[in-house]
Amino acid sequence: MSEISGGSFIARGLLKFGVLFRCFFSERGKDVPFIIENKTFSTEQHEVAVQWNRTFFFSGKNRFFDAVMIHDEKEKRILDYFGKPHLLLSVLSFEAEQNGALKITSGQQWFLIFGKKIPIPKWLRGKSTVYESYHDENACFTIEVNVENDILGTLFYYKGSFQEAGTVE
Template sequence: MTTPSIFRTAMGAGFDRLHPQLRRRFSVGLASGEACTGRGVMHRIWHGGAWVKPFLALGATRNILVPRPGRDVPFVIENVPYTDTFGRETVSFVRTFALPGRPRRFDAQMVLSPKKDRVLDYLGTHQHLASDLHLHAEPDGSLLIRSGEHRFREGALDFRVPELIGATAQVRESYDDATDRFRIQVEVVNKHFGPLFGYEGTFEASYTDIHVRPGLRPVREERRA
């Protein structure tokens, strides 16, 4: 019997309600032997108020979020499964945005939670931030992902990010049969200050054998869930 992907395991029966193209894309894993690369265009990358810019610039030093807005920005997303330092199956979500002057990356590495009912999302080059992701199949076959609380881990530091400065992310991914392209929409919102950051675009996906290229894995890996 083939081991299911971390996403199928977390979603249970709901996984089968996804559009067939989404099911294939989120079936990448060590058992499938496949990686997925998406190439497309972010039609819009947006930011909230000016006060957000210093936080985005700081996050960008560790490949978290994107510090510049833009229109019609080419991008690549690499979903590559591998086994991390602690023996956990991991799937990369490394997004590279070809912004003018300098490409920017937004890195995440996903593993199955210890209870196997959600996915853990480790952000950035050093996995200082972690959050729970809850995945749901929508009636139209799209995938809706909502983040839970964020936790900061570095050495002896281990704490929940306060709601005042934290944020929740909502990701909606769907497949457009008319254009044969995936659609992605992301919005990051603070409960008190409103929308902070987001992007929306379309892409095509291709599937290859697993190859973990240099620079795809984070500099530091975090054991704590």
């Protein structure tokens, strides 16, 4: 990632809790090496799912941002489950931009605690906007992620590029 930034002292303190669930972290930096590993599978309910495991290599420590996206056929929406075990659930919306980028935004969210879905009030949610695209001229993917909260402002921001390395079995 060319940049991982953002978050007030309070926001970064809260993000430290996410390390326990492999979904958020407070470290920041420039030119942070990372790996994204994706794997498709079927859930016990026979839903199509994609596991997204991201590892960020900060000096002296690795941080993780793991999630599982599931297509909810009944509601016709994409659900994003964050963490291991899942701590947070968010509805995602996808749209194509005129420049060919994919824009992903978050919607309704829930905390997942002891098997219960607890709705997160709008003022407490992290509102994410993600832009992903592929650039033929550089043969690489780019990503830009911004997550904000109405009270705390920017929670985190990152941007970078990467190339597909092939499949891992």
